[in-house]
Amino acid sequence: MTAAQADLQIDRPTVADGAVLWRIARDSKVLDLNSSYSYLLWCRDFAATSAVARDEGGEPIGFVTGYLRPDSPRTLLVWQVAVDETHRGRGLAAALLDGLVARTAAEHGVTAVETTVTPGNTASERLFTAFAERHGAPLEREVLFESGRFPDGPHDPEVLYRIGPLAH
Structure with a gap:
């Protein structure tokens, strides 16, 4: 753990964090930006499966949003x-x-992690590959959504990363 991580406060997001999470996503210039409303809802409805990192003053400086898959909880x-x-x-x-x-x-018995990554998003590819390695879990990749499935213009395919079972 680095010194920066030792001072890090990680907790559940609140509705009050929604606007800042939207700004962080917008400013990333790599994420698909959702509406500001969706970040507010996410912080309300999916706080239990999301996390926010806060600076010394309590302001959000990073986040992970997630949910439990309904057909694979x-x-x-x-x-x-x-x-x-x-x-x-x-x-x-x-x-x-x-x-x-x-x-x-x-809290929920999670044994696997999934995400999608667009080809060329090196930071995400490294993050999830390293996560699998740290946790001694196999990593499988397959295209989840081909480019042609997106109705709003050109979009790279979304590659599903499935990590698990996790070694706890």
Whole structure:
């Protein structure tokens, strides 16, 4: 754990965090930006399966949003991971992901993690590959949604990363 991670406060997001999470996602310039309303709802309805990192003043500096798959409730689907630009390169995304998975494993019996990554998103590819390695879990990849499935113009395919079973 780095010094930056030792001072890190990771907890559940609240509705009051929604606007900041939207800004962090917007400023990432790599995430598909959802409406600001969706971030407010996410912080209300999926706080138990999401995490936020806070600076010394309590302001959000990074987040992971996720949900339990309805047809596979022991699988955490990670929707988005983002860290404020001024706090990148310190291992915060990995600390957030590890913390969230540990919490959801304890509270909900999570045994697997899924996410989708667009080809060329090197940061996400590294984050989830390293997560699988740290947790001694197999990683499978397959295209979940081909480019042509997206109705709103050109979109890269979304590759499903399935990590599990997790070794706790």
